[in-house]
Amino acid sequence: MKNQSKTKFVILGLLTIKPLSGYGIKSIISKSIDHFWSESNGQIYPTLKLLLKEKLISLKKREAIGKKYRNIYSITKEGFEELKKWLNKPYEKNTHRDESLLKLFFGSTLSIEEAIDHIKKRKKRTDEKLKNYHLIKKELEKRKNLPHHIYWLITLNNGFAIANAEINWCKESIKILEGHKK
Structure with missing residues (x-):
């Protein structure tokens, strides 16, 4: 798993809390894990598409304010198993640049x-x-x-x-x- 982006697991982990939109994921990251783990906004949406393709999350459209629709993502059973597998693996060496x-x-x-x-x-x-x-x-x-x-x-x-x-x-x-x- 060396050099693999952990964005996938950040998203899966957050979706174990509750179903979220892409914006909701970004918002929770900034209010919770940002003090020890950062994710760029440019990684979140492409990773959501990848997770959908891999059937690790599911998608439901929900009407938002006005005529706009917001995508709400939920973790699937397969996604939960993938997350658990990753959580049980030894972590890679932390890289620290200051x-x-x-x-x-x-x-x-x-x-x-x-x-x-x-x-x-x-x-x-x-x-x-x-x-x-x-x-x-x-x-x-x-x-x-x-x-x-x-x-x-x-x-x-x-x-x-x-x-x-x-x-x-x-x-x-x-x-x-x-x-x-x-």
Whole structure:
């Protein structure tokens, strides 16, 4: 399964929650898994077509506001089995690319002040992420009765742990750099 797009499994997984439109899938991604997994909008619709062709999802047209129709997708039994098969396979090595760290790695070409400013901006972005995680957690509290709740909570807790570690790293890095000012 090396180099295979995981978009297929993101969609199948989301459809185990409830039937969704393509827009609904994009919306849930941005409100739930986007802190650890991103999908481009350009991948979702072609993957939906592929999943239909493979009979892993089914399609129902539903009238929306006005004369427009919205496609609503549901996972099929075959789709559920495909998802379960993938969930039980070992995961591939995570690839981590961080432009901010790459720039800091070559930070000796910057002034200490410029490097500190870079880290302060990173910390500010991480503070914003942390605020967003708190909002997500409030929403999760309303969904304690759902079977997915505990799994959503543990992935969110991972986001909290990483964000808090990142904030601590930023503070420590700023102290280190300030100690090297001449």
